[in-house]
Amino acid sequence: MATQVTSGGAHPYMGISPPAVVAELLAEAGVERVEDLFEQIPEHHRLSRPLELPPPIRAEAALRRHLTEILSRNASCADNLNFLGAGCWQHYVPAVCDEIVSRSEFLTPVWGTSSSDFGRNQAWFEYASQLGELVALDFVGLPVYSWGCAAGNALRMAARLTGRDQVLLPRGLDPERLAVIRTYCALPQVRNSIEVALVDYDPGTGMVDLDDLRRKLSDRTAAVYVETPSYLGIVQAEAPEIARLARAAGAETVVGVDPISLGVLAPPGEWGADIVVGTTQPLGVHMLGGGGAGGFIATRDEERYAREYPTLQVSIAGTSEPGERSFGVILFEQTSYGSRERGKDWTGNSVYRWAIANAVYMALLGPQGFRDIGEAILSRSHYASGRIDELPGVRVRWRSGFFKEFVVTFEQARVADVDRALRERGIFGGKDLSASHPELGQSSLYCVTEVHSQADLDRLVDTLAEVTAG
């Protein structure tokens, strides 16, 4: 893999690469050789040996072929029947979402102001406005990297708001999301760290164990974090009571949601949530191997919350022309851009392109679409779970009270073996929980959405019957 020495001629990506242009620029810059431009870098800082990279593939046709050859070694959820969810979900992405986010105007904005990138700012405002309707809250920030990051930011907001240093999280939480939250809560040796304590779940229902919650609430509790639906799929029927208990203890209620459920589930803003976080990926973003991840933070429009946001957010605003509408960034001063280490956590690049996909998706679905998709997911997931539970040696842990994911326990087989056998038959089984949730035995988290037809679900059941038989 030696460097291929090329002619140094024009490169398709480099507008100033033609040799004649380089000569002109050198002359006008008043330097003889390009090398002279690097006079600031001491000689002993320079590369100890030349760069060695694979030879360039400058022709687009050849590059595309090279990439396609490698990536074709993937097997996708389009070619296989997929039941993985667990933090990244296969929902249908309408073609209009892809069309809009692929527009060069939305692909290329850099920083942008209301003068240069007005349309993008309006789309951002529409993202926040529509998400606000789903969660029934008035203040929504621009997105953050992921659900776990949003939860981490929100728990840190709660610690600052209350001056307390412990958060209560539900046991059974996604191990990856928990790991992110632990990172955000820092290590006990450093200042302003937050202790993470886990609240048990009721093994009979999968819901938060309220007695254990009552035992663990204290004057140290900054926040109670609860998810509905939970990582294990369970809708928290007692969510309003959890919020009431948290409030009585002087703690903030931080709620994690999958917004695609909010056409059928009560919006957390209406049952006592203080800070709502969640994923944005289900709303019109492909899974992209996890690259579709995104998170959001929303609260009531109260100054005490607004002043703790680490994110950028846009507000409707006026212009120098009476009656004209524009959109401007608010509370910039409290971000890391405005205040460096005195800012609220930090902000930077996020997943703003996906906020536009989310806006398009929510506009396409509207109130009826969210109800329809929620009901379709409920019906299909319960159909699948009911049939799977009838299989000998296979049990659905909680047969009701879930949304789109449910726990399947294999009484006489290892999940890894079942998954391998399913894979050989063109099916990606659920997320193996046997290592992360040993209390559930050989269990797997299955995800069913609107993309699964009855025939798909029957095929899963029949194949599970085949691979677990005998």
Place this chain on the structure above:
Amino acid sequence: MSALRRYHAAVWDEPLVMELGRPGSRGVEIPPVEPELAEAVGDARELVPAAVRRQAPPALPELSEPEVLRHYLHLSQETLGMMGVSLFGTCTMKYNPRVTEAVVAQPFVAETHPHQDEETLQGTLEIVYRLEQALCELSGMDRFVFQPGGGADAAYLHACVTRAYHAARGELEQRTEIVTSIQAHPCNPATAATAGFEVITLPLEENGYPSLAALRSVVSERTASLMINNPDDMGIYNPEIAEWVDAVHEVGGLCFYDHANFNGVMGKIRAAELGFDACMFMLHKTFGAPKAGGGPAVGAYGCSALLAPYLPGPLVSFDGERYRLNEGSPDGVGRVREFLGNVPEMIKAYAWIRAMGAEGIDRASDLSVLANNYMEQKLLRIRGVGKSHPHLGVKRLEMTRYSLDELARDTGVTAVDVQNRMTDFGIDAFWLSHEPWLVPEPFTPEAGEMWSKEDIDYWIAVLAHVCEEAYADPELVKGAPHNQVVHRLDPDGLDDPERWATTWRAFRRKQA
């Protein structure tokens, strides 16, 4: 001088999507549930516990599919992005090859799930592995991870790795300080503070960078790490950086190289050869993946073998036959974000590296530094334009920090006014400066290697024209933009809780 274009932005007077449509319209149909399936499960509503059922539907707009499409097409047309000329400094904006946009839209990327068995993700893992090898070669580091969702997130990961490293050595209680410079990107001090460290910020001195003596005076057994960029976004390179690294290492601290400004030095230096323990590359921007208005992005975090045990999983390895995903060590940072990272952006960066090759990457830095020095010659001839640290004779790297202080004092026209007015000619709002503004009325263009000489000349011609306008008719510039979608933003009320509205529902409530 190029003739200025008679540009005008598209103006659609586009209502908010919440103001469009009418009840009963719909933009998408969900596949209906099969009758047999419906019969088996009964009323879907009953499957939700009564206490947490949604009662009133969300007040979302109701539009047909073409209405939604046209609305967002109009908003895209009201967005300049890089459709004109965008010489946006501090970030290195460059061409985003559309071929990789097309490739990652294919199901073999778009429809892959992060928890698929590694046997079914061999293509993705091979690209990640090859990308890691290339970045190791560019930086001299031993390992890279791609989990951070941007450059700032990579800085945060460094602060977390620093925490884990000192904790494992039993020194975390003692090592409470992270040192940076006032010219470091704000994400460095901010992420250090978020991770629980005190921040020490060194001021600039005569040469445009903090002195080695100043650094020596603040490092001690309390020092956890140095977080620094070089060159900074004034185009000034600290020639003593290797001695800085030595000084921090002598007291037991770590050194992180924020390579946000890699474009000026790529193919010229390697972070590890200067002694750094860790570095960060922005795969968006520097490696050709799009900025997309603010992500999805990747801050690729690289480190030496010393710090590799503290990296978050999953890490990709290759046994000569198969690519594997491995968890990080229990002593490490568990995760800074879920999953492997923004896979499409990794693929785009790998593709860019392959399209450029070693020689192309080296040349891109040559060309971007050449373009900057060409621009500097031209810009400093414009009345009202000065630059930071004008007494320094050295040639700046890929960007220069300029100042419109003279223009502002002469005419009352500020850098923000000029920024607004330039958008009237199809020029993207230029970068001013991060906080704090060490240089009054700053602006920071960066040409990079993408733009043609004609593009750069057009940008210069627009700036020259606007500066002339400032002297001739300052109100014209202060009243800009005139050819944009809307007029100048009125910032009044943006920080007023009684008036701000980040959602339509808040706005309507406050208007009522």
